[in-house]
């Protein structure tokens with residue numbers, strides 16, 4: 001007898017009616033991928049929960065991996081036995097003896113299988129009495145026990161658990177479609193990506209760089225950030241777009257205070273075009289209202305004017321401290337604060353307009369044609385796939 005199963009509870013998934021199968025299939029896929037190195041385990045999916053059958057593997061590293069998978073509400077290690085009162089009693093006793101520093105206990109039985117001969121309440125007493133008569137030093141405490149043993153008598157078997165471990169919540173990544181994340185090397189955009197993933201969105205990323213003003217190390221920083229995000233989902237494709245020519249042209253053509261706004265508009269146009277080419281239906285940014293000049297209401301209005309694409313802004317109302325907290329939790333912070341130059345910091349004017357007028361921006365741009373540079377940037381992008389194992393070995397899958 002042993003803790004031989006992990007019960008995976010779905011949480012919010014359960015509310016999703018007819019789409020439920022899509023969600024459970026996705027979750028199953030994500031769990032299987034995350035646990036692929038655990039050769040012995042088997043995963044069994046049912047309508048309302050999933051079972052990981054351990055076949056002798058240590059549950060702890062598996063639980064740790066599952067704790068970051070979105071779509072899981074809670075997890076418990078469990079002993080599985082037949083619906084046989086004697087076997088259940090023995091297992092409950094085993095579970096109690098396995099627990100450390102426990103003096104008081106409570107039994108909570110739940111009978112789902114109505115063919116089981118003893119009702120839930122009565123069975124609590126039967127099991128509690130058996131434990132008390134077989135041991136010394138334990139007492140029952142129904143209000144504040146050191147351990148609560150849950151005995152769930154289901155149709156197919158009985159599961160005995162003693163702890164609920166909180167899962168990451170949210171929805172399984174991939175169940176809400178895909179977004180193109182504008183990923184800089186900063187603190188905010190990886191957090192935005194993480195939060196979009198929490199709602200079941202799969203991430204593809206776009207990064208603008210401006211060699212030789214920005215270095216390969218700045219690019220590597222972005223790959224390392226993306227790698228942190230793969231922890232919560234599948235591999236991530238990143239489109240690295242050369243932005244130097246466009247930035248130089250903007251720098252030359254556009255009045256100083258407005259160059260940042262125009263640059264952002266170009267980023268949006270290119271991002272939208274690449275999303276369209278990839279069949280992706282939304283963009284995601286790390287913008288947070290009022291944080292910097294490009295994120296005032298006026299700036300967002302002027303920048304957003306170039307696209308009708310839905311833009312997900314998970315951080316829009318969050319404070320920097322809240323964002324930094326998440327950044328640290330997902331182990332991105334240390335990477336984000338590496339000091340390499342970003343393309344925007346290189347070309348951004350010392351005092352960009354905080355309240356750009358949309359009609360002025362449109363007017364300044366109308367004197368020039370940026371289409372050729374936009375197309376060239378898209379054509380010359382390189383696409384890299386970041387996987388969890390080792391992002392140093394990422395292949396350049398598209399070097400057009």
Ligand code: ATP
Pocket residue numbers: 181182183184185186187188189190206207208209284285286287291292294295342343344
């Ligand atoms: P971050 O910390 O994510 O860089 P930020 O607070 O520095 O954000 P900005 O630099 O104004 O804010 O950028 C706003 C958003 O624009 C970023 O969160 C990101 O989504 C996008 N962005 C900025 N620079 C780049 C870049 N070089 N490549 C891709 N996206 C970018």
Ligand code: MG
Pocket residue numbers: 184185186342344
């Ligand atoms: Mg930035």
